Amino acid sequence: MTAQRETEPQSRIPLSRDRVLRGAVAVADEGGLDTLTMRNLAEALGVEAMSLYYHVANKEALLDGVAEVIVGEVLAEAETVEGPAPEEDWKTAMRLRILAARQVMLRHRWAPYLIETRTTMNPALLHYYHGLLEIWRRAGFSYDLAHHAMHALGSRALGFTQELFEPAPGSDDESVTDEMFEKMADQLPYLVEMLGEISHDDPETTIGWCDDQTEFEFGLDLLLDGLEQRRLTG
Amino acid sequence: MTAQRETEPQSRIPLSRDRVLRGAVAVADEGGLDTLTMRNLAEALGVEAMSLYYHVANKEALLDGVAEVIVGEVLAEAETVEGPAPEEDWKTAMRLRILAARQVMLRHRWAPYLIETRTTMNPALLHYYHGLLEIWRRAGFSYDLAHHAMHALGSRALGFTQELFEPAPGSDDESVTDEMFEKMADQLPYLVEMLGEISHDDPETTIGWCDDQTEFEFGLDLLLDGLEQRRLTG
């Protein structure tokens, strides 16, 4: 019972808020958000569960911290992007930042769920949105329009969208589509016809909830184009 | 311990899946999703917790069922809408349906969270989206564009969006804005200036996560206008 440490080498380094949070990210990366329990995290850090409470107020605070770590990653990623000057091509500048942010979400597929779940303020998030705001301002947006724009983009600004239905994780949904097709046909004719016509090409490039890159970019461009339109007719 | 029933009159009506689900909605309406536990729900129905398992496989299945009840409400609401024919004015037709759906979300503020949380298929959801699909088709959308449109709208089609930061529920956030203003001023100049300029008018008409009607309609119209543009440019 004693010799089975998951992280042996740093076991003697004293705990710290930072180590706790990064440990939590590691646990979630490995086993998903469900496996991120206080007891589990403690074990991964080679420590008792109650020790965590010295560095973090409670589980909510832990999750807030984890969300901030992830958005911090997003921020760092966005900062490295080399794009056009917002004054010349704000859409491309913003697009590149957001697609960079998306890369972080693809690395941590549980993160979208976590981020949407947090309701408390997040400094890193503020900084990230400030970066977008700067782009809009330098592109000539009024604060009023830029504010609407932030709300309109929502979580898409961070590189993800929450899909409403999807092939259940693990099950390859073929059975459902094949079997229920006739029963659906008369009740949901348009859907059936659509599914017949659509060739859902790249099923492997999906983020958390069946949100693949093509759909993400379509929605993103739709919004960016629309915002540019609003700016011009301003 | 025996005489404190919350729902006394129907206590003798035998349980049923339907009664369980509607009971769950009632519990969530009253105390939020956190209070919807098996034991809690059982008590509200005047029954032991284990009895629920006869009508519902487990808690996940219960929550799936609750989501379906809510989307069923949305569907019913949307069906009563009297709008223009899609062939003549699809945007208004769809807009009215979606704003009707939003009314349901305003009645059950925990529902957006629940719905975004469910990943399994939901027949009611399928029917609702089928209704939107019909509108697009009758308006001349290709299936390909209509499919993109469904993804682009996402949960907005159901009348809600998930806001990323908001004044924490219960706390009136004034303290934060006032106190940290100077510290933010040099790090987040655009945000500070924006907040100074924006008059956040109607703070009481907010859904779940600081998503007020104005912002919702702005984002919705942005998307609908953009889709119409895409339809015209083929």
Added chain:
DNA sequence: ACCTGAACACCGTTCAAGT
């Protein structure tokens, strides 16, 4: 200052048993 053991209240759930 930092970590821990024992204990508490609360989950979802199983299973054998009641009517």
Added chain:
DNA sequence: ACCTGAACACCGTTCAAGT
């Protein structure tokens, strides 16, 4: 067929105690 009592494994968390 429908409901229940007792029990289990697992949570987050408190609190007094250790070093």
